Amino acid sequence: MSAISVERVLDVCGALLAADQQDMVWGHAGVRDPDGRGVWIKRSGVAFDELTAADVHLVGWDGTLVEGEGRPHIESFIHLEIMRVRPDVTTSIHSHPAAVNAFSALDEPLRAISHEGVLFVDPQIPRSPLSGDLIADSSRGAALAAALGQARACLMPRHGLVAVGADDAAATMTAVLLDRACALHLAARAAGDIRSYSDSEEIIAKTAHVWPKSQLDAGYDYLLRKAGRRA
Ligand SMILES: [Zn+2]
Structure with missing residues (x-):
């Protein structure tokens, strides 16, 4: 039992809950096993606000249960196949935020109209070409990982998002900030044409000044406090 990995999964799920990114x-969320055996993931059938340590288990690279109890998520292959080809990723998140799906349905470029957006527009966040069906086997997982490439997140049209990071804070804040960036784009577009958004120069400056690792960590630490996972 990797207690640290289990606590990390509980942290990430708690933070996502605190950021209103729960879909029943x-x-x-997945966390790479430190011993290379697969990915620690919450089990199927429980919500973020119901989780205990017993609900987190280790899924091996072939998608079968290695440690713990319960049924693995059918979409465990999202985490497994991404981490197989992205050694830099230790944490991955798959969720279905309404704003992300609504934005993806527009099939237009995301505009950086706030701080959040600059992380996803230069280059534009990739979009999975897969159908919106479940990622229920290793070949669809590998195709999603290919669509993600070296990006921090990928839109999954008619389904949701995947967000990754070198640590829990980066992955979690990526998922949270992408949701907010999509929601803001939708709000502006619903009110009229989007005329003012960051250009390349402003994107580079704001990425460096607004989103250094210290600020991603600060946002994540706040979500952990809000979730009651930290004092
Ligand atoms: Zn899904």
Whole structure:
């Protein structure tokens, strides 16, 4: 039992809950096993606000249960196949935020109309070309990982998002900030044409000044406090 990995999954799920990124019992977070055996993921059938340590288990690279109890998420292959080809990723998140799906349905470029957006527009966040169906086997997982490439997140049209990071804070804040960036784009577009958004120069400056690692960590630490996972 990797107690640290289990606590990390509980942290990420708690932070996502605190950021209102829960979709009943769907959506999941994965943390790479430090011994290379697979990915620690919450089990199927429980919501973020119901989780205990017993609900987190280790899924091996072939998608079968290695440690713990319960049924693995059918979409565990999202985490497994991304981490197989992205050694830099230790944390991955798959969720279905309404704003992300609504934005993806527009099939237009995301505009950086706030701080959040600059992380996803230069280059534009990739979009999975897969159908909106579940990622229920290793070949669809590998195709999603290919669509993600080296990006921090990928839109999954008609389904949701995947967000990754070198640590829990980066992955979690990426998922949270992408949701907010999509919601803001939708709000502006619903009110009229989007005329003012960051250009390349402003994107580079704001990425460096607004989103250094210290600020991603600060946002994540706040979400952990809000979730009651930290004092
Ligand atoms: Zn899904």
